[in-house]
Amino acid sequence: MALQCRLSGATFQSLKLATIPISSSSSRFIFRTLPKTLNLALFSRHSAPKAPPFSVLIRTLSAPAVAAAPAAETSDIKVVKPQWNAAIDFKWIRDNKEAVAVNIKNRNSNANLELVLQLYDKMLNLQKEVERLRGERNNVAIKMKGKLEPAERQKLIEEGKNLKEALTTLEEDLVKLRDELQIEAQCIPNLTHPDVPIGWEDSSKLRNMVGSPRKFDFPVKDHLQLGKELDLFDFDAAAEVSGSKFYYLKNEAVMLEMALVNWTLTEVMKRGFTPLTTPEIVRSSVVEKCGFQPRGENTQVYSIEDSDQCLIGTAEIPVGGIHMDSIVAESALPLKYVAFSHCFRTEAGAAGTATR
Numbered sequence: 001m002a003l004q005c006r007l008s009g010a011t012f013q014s015l016k017l018a019t020i021p022i023s024s025s026s027s028r029f030i031f032r033t034l035p036k037t038l039n040l041a042l043f044s045r046h047s048a049p050k051a052p053p054f055s056v057l058i059r060t061l062s063a064p065a066v067a068a069a070p071a072a073e074t075s076d077i078k079v080v081k082p083q084w085n086a087a088i089d090f091k092w093i094r095d096n097k098e099a100v101a102v103n104i105k106n107r108n109s110n111a112n113l114e115l116v117l118q119l120y121d122k123m124l125n126l127q128k129e130v131e132r133l134r135g136e137r138n139n140v141a142i143k144m145k146g147k148l149e150p151a152e153r154q155k156l157i158e159e160g161k162n163l164k165e166a167l168t169t170l171e172e173d174l175v176k177l178r179d180e181l182q183i184e185a186q187c188i189p190n191l192t193h194p195d196v197p198i199g200w201e202d203s204s205k206l207r208n209m210v211g212s213p214r215k216f217d218f219p220v221k222d223h224l225q226l227g228k229e230l231d232l233f234d235f236d237a238a239a240e241v242s243g244s245k246f247y248y249l250k251n252e253a254v255m256l257e258m259a260l261v262n263w264t265l266t267e268v269m270k271r272g273f274t275p276l277t278t279p280e281i282v283r284s285s286v287v288e289k290c291g292f293q294p295r296g297e298n299t300q301v302y303s304i305e306d307s308d309q310c311l312i313g314t315a316e317i318p319v320g321g322i323h324m325d326s327i328v329a330e331s332a333l334p335l336k337y338v339a340f341s342h343c344f345r346t347e348a349g350a351a352g353t354a355t356r
Helices: 090-095 097-106 113-144 150-185 223-229 235-241 252-269 284-289 316-320
Strands: 002-005 013-017 036-040 056-060 205-210 274-277 281-283 309-311 337-340
Touching (some): 090 097, 090 113, 097 113, 113 150, 284 309, 284 316
Antiparallel strands (some): 002 056
């Protein structure tokens, strides 16, 4: 669920607030923190009567607005070694195949569930074969400790050599198979909460409204009109420098953004949060551990060529890595952080979704 606060108008700037992940049976095979967005809007600098209390809209957001993509072809794809091995409950996925398949469809994911289950079965069979050969190798080693005739000893030596070669090949195959299984399984999305409506933005449901929208006694202008008239934005220069949809903030807009950031940090600090500014480059393994896919055609992550590093798509990624691979004493909980950062995302499939 996301919390949206609007001061009677179009969204001006969004600030990402880090949240504490909650594990539950509905997200048992991949855990990802859920972002909460505080949207504060500005209409104009016209004088106006004292505004009534601003409205707060609380709603459940629809399943991710990600463009549907065809199932990925896997026959010609080279398996990339995962940066880490997620603790995925493959048995649970297999036992709840129908529910997982429906969730994949509802979330417009291109995860290949059938391939995951096939790879899982192959891995189980290969593990059994590896264990069988290891058992035979151990039996040969035990027999070699006894008193043997030269011919019998030589026979066991040859048998042990053959078992070692076979095991080496199978163990290498098992490692590759596990890597491929991890890569494919990490594409399976978390199960959506039952209360989340299925569909796009227009499928969202209003859960509660506090106050009423502000009414004006003059024609209302959107932020693009205001920005142009008040010299707050420069889209033309940004388009030349960076490409379409980029912008420069200018004059009072810069001061407003900084003021909103400062106000937000100050407010949440009163509630016990530790403020952070974060690194904007992180290791690919940290990105994967936060549930993102840093590689592949459908990724929204910018990867740095010839390195194991990525640009962050949200401050939650470096915040999530602060205590990774460590044990936190219960007495130190809860740990509450609020972070501000730039966010770099390719936003695949998001063209045309911007609104005023």
